[in-house]
Amino acid sequence: MTDQFPYDRAYRPPIPAFQVSLGLPGHEPALGPLPAPRRGSSTILDTGADATLVPLAYLKQIKAPKVDKGYLRSAWGERRPVFIYAVALQIGSRQFSAIRVIGDETNRETVIGRNVLNLLRVLLDGPEAMTKLLNTHLVKD
Amino acid sequence: MTTITLRPDLWERLKQIAVQNQSNIQDLTDAALDDYLERLAEQKLATESDAFEKMHPTLLKEHPGEYVAVHERQVVDSDPNFEAVFVRVQSRFGQTPVLIRQVTESPAPRLSVSRPPPHSGDN
Numbered sequence: 001m002t003d004q005f006p007y008d009r010a011y012r013p014p015i016p017a018f019q020v021s022l023g024l025p026g027h028e029p030a031l032g033p034l035p036a037p038r039r040g041s042s043t044i045l046d047t048g049a050d051a052t053l054v055p056l057a058y059l060k061q062i063k064a065p066k067v068d069k070g071y072l073r074s075a076w077g078e079r080r081p082v083f084i085y086a087v088a089l090q091i092g093s094r095q096f097s098a099i100r101v102i103g104d105e106t107n108r109e110t111v112i113g114r115n116v117l118n119l120l121r122v123l124l125d126g127p128e129a130m131t132k133l134l135n136t137h138l139v140k141d
Numbered sequence: 142m143t144t145i146t147l148r149p150d151l152w153e154r155l156k157q158i159a160v161q162n163q164s165n166i167q168d169l170t171d172a173a174l175d176d177y178l179e180r181l182a183e184q185k186l187a188t189e190s191d192a193f194e195k196m197h198p199t200l201l202k203e204h205p206g207e208y209v210a211v212h213e214r215q216v217v218d219s220d221p222n223f224e225a226v227f228v229r230v231q232s233r234f235g236q237t238p239v240l241i242r243q244v245t246e247s248p249a250p251r252l253s254v255s256r257p258p259p260h261s262g263d264n
Contacts, residue, residue, distance in 0.1 A: 025224075025227055025228075025231070026228065026231075046254060046255060048253075048254065048255025049252075049253070049254040049255060050252040050253055050254070051250075051252040051254075053254065065231075065236070065238070066182055066183065066186055066238055067186075067227070067238075067239070067240065067241040068186065068190075068240055068241060068242050068250060069183075069186050069187065069190055069249075069250075070249055070250030070251060070252060071249065071250065071251050071252070072252050072253070072254065073251065073252070073253045073254075074253070074254055074255075075253070075254070075255040082252075083183065083186070084250065086223075086227050086241075097224060098223060098224035098227045098228070099223075100223060102252065111254060113254065
């Protein structure tokens with residue numbers, strides 16, 4: 001089974017994107033699929049991100065529990081303290097019942113980082129501008 | 142719905158703020174309590190984080206790569222799988238905030254992103 005998601009063309013060049021839903025750990029997703037199709041509010045893939053970032057507003061909406069604190073550094077050298085939350089995350093037909101995500105106070109985008117990407121088989125079909133999630137039933141958590 | 146009694150001076154202040162903000166006392170009280178409980182949770186996680194950092198050399202020997210749960214400055218659970226620890230901790234402690242952190246070379250999580258800013262121009 002392959003789930004397909006169009007690239008976000010708000011970026012130039014377009015950027016690989018997903019559609020995700022969020023929920024409390026161990027529960028069905030209660031929020032989503034995200035994003036609303038609004039410029040700058042995508043769910044994008046970032047192989048350069050150690051972790052997954054979710055806008056704090058979404059995490060507050062589902063009352064996600066905080067489980068850790070740490071520091072986040074951007075490619076531009078900015079460093080700031082962050083809290084880490086536990087959520088259930090659904091990408092297409094693929095569901096994770098408890099994933100650690102960073103609460104992002106400053107951005108509207110959700111960023112899927114390597115803590116999630118490394119659990120998936122993903123094809124970036126650039127010419128078709130489509131992100132394809134492959135053989136989801138074969139991938140082990 | 143549970144009924145609680147507020148101090149008269151708090152009630153008066155809430156009434157004034159509700160009028161100013163075109164809100165109501167119930168919503169204001171809920172929001173204030175939510176904020177207060179969030180701050181308490183953050184303070185507790187900070188305390189547990191300090192404990193984790195102090196225990197880090199030992200944790201690195203005994204639980205390398207594992208997720209450990211720290212509650213009241215003690216390790217209360219550990220597992221290579223985050224979800225397994227989370228489920229057990231939630232079952233044991235309910236909504237009480239408990240630190241769950243992976244034991245790596247760094248005592249505190251230092252994470253990085255390379256996200257590009259969204260395109261803001263029209264050309």
